[in-house]
């Protein structure tokens with residue numbers, strides 16, 4: 862991994878959640894992210910480990926722990942990491958040009974919990 866890896870992944874995920882378009886403007890955009898995974902042959906075990914590390918990191922940096930935020934966050938990383946694993950088992954080429962940068966929202970919270978202020 863390059864030393865810039867954590868900052869680049871943070872820029873990508875920040876953009877997905879509505880932050881500045883740093884990854885698109887400075888790091889090659891969605892296509893570049895997909896290309897980084899091609900041919901890496903990620904396993905399910907590695908994907909799960911990555912998910913756990915991201916969940917630990919979210920706690921370590923104090924991201925909000927309310928159900929809405931965390932479920933949206935974990936839903937995205939679950940979705941994205943499954944795609945990363947699928948892409949990683951493709952060959953050295955793919956055509957992600959038609960794939961837009963994903964934009965993640967709050968989803969539809971269900972269950973008995975109501976966020977305060979709503």
Ligand code: HEM
Nearest residue numbers: 863865866869870873894897903907908911938941942945
């Ligand atoms: C939502 C899921 C994911 C996102 C958004 C993501 C994002 C990224 C980004 C932005 C890069 C480029 C970093 C750079 O420019 O320095 C990258 C590279 C990489 N990612 Fe992921 N990633 C995801 C899932 C995973 C998973 C599950 C694994 C492995 C368990 C993984 C392994 C790697 C590796 C090995 C590279 C480096 C590839 C290289 O330098 O050639 N990624 N990822």
